[in-house]
Amino acid sequence: MALEIELAHYETIKPDLLRHYEGKFVLIVGNEQLGVFDKSEDAYKAGIEQRGNIPMLIKKVQRDEPVEHVPAMVLGLINAHSK
C-alpha cells in the first residue's frame, strides 16, 4: 500500500496533533511534517509547491477514523484498488 511511511509517522505524532490541531489537515511526506492547514485543498497546493507531484499524506486530524461505505464494493460488483 502507498504511503506506509507517512501513515506510520502520522501515528507517532497523532497524540500531539490531536492536542493542538484536531479538525485540521496535516501534510506529511516521508517522515516529515510539512504543515497543518485548515483545508485539504490548501495542504495539497502546499505539497505540490514544496515537493512537486509526488505521493503525499494529507490527513484530517481526528480521534476516530471514519469507514466509508460503497455498497457496490461490499457486494463485489466493483473492486477496490490500491496503488
Add this chain to the structure above:
Amino acid sequence: MPTLNNFSFQQVPGQPLQPSPQALIQNGPIIQIQIEVPEALAASLQATTQPIPNPVDGIALIDTGATITSVHAPILIGLGINPVGVVTVGTAGGPQQQSAYPAKFRFPGTQLPGFELARVIGCDLTGQTVMNQRPIIALIGRDVLSRAVLVYNGSAGMFSLSF
C-alpha cells in the same frame, strides 16, 4: 443554481422517442463527466512547462448508496495524479485501506459547474458499462450529493441534479 434535467429515452418502433421509466431503470441516473488533474497540479505542470494531461471523458453513475465518490483508478494514474491518503472502505472481503486521490470534475454539455474533490477512491470499474457499452468511469457518492439537490422522478423516466 444550475440544474440538469436528465431524461432516459426509449425508442419504440413506430413511436416518437420519449422518456421511459424502464430506460431509467436500465441506465440509472447517469451523467457525462470529464475528469482532469487538480488545479494545483495543473499550475505546477504549467509553471515547469510540462504538458497538462488531457481530461478523460466518460459516464458517471450517481450512487446514493456510496458515502464517497469513486473513480476508475487507471484514469487517475494515467492523469499522473499521485495518492494523497488512504481511506478505509468496507469491501466484500471486509474493511480495507484504499488509496485516495484528488480530482477535478466537469460536466460537459450541461450548465453544472465543475469542482474539485480533495479525495476520491481509486477503484476498478473495468467492465461497467451503460448505453451501448459506454464505460462508467466514476460513481458519484453522497460526498458530492451533500452539495447538490437530486430529484429522482422514476415514473417520468428522468432525474434532476443541481449544484
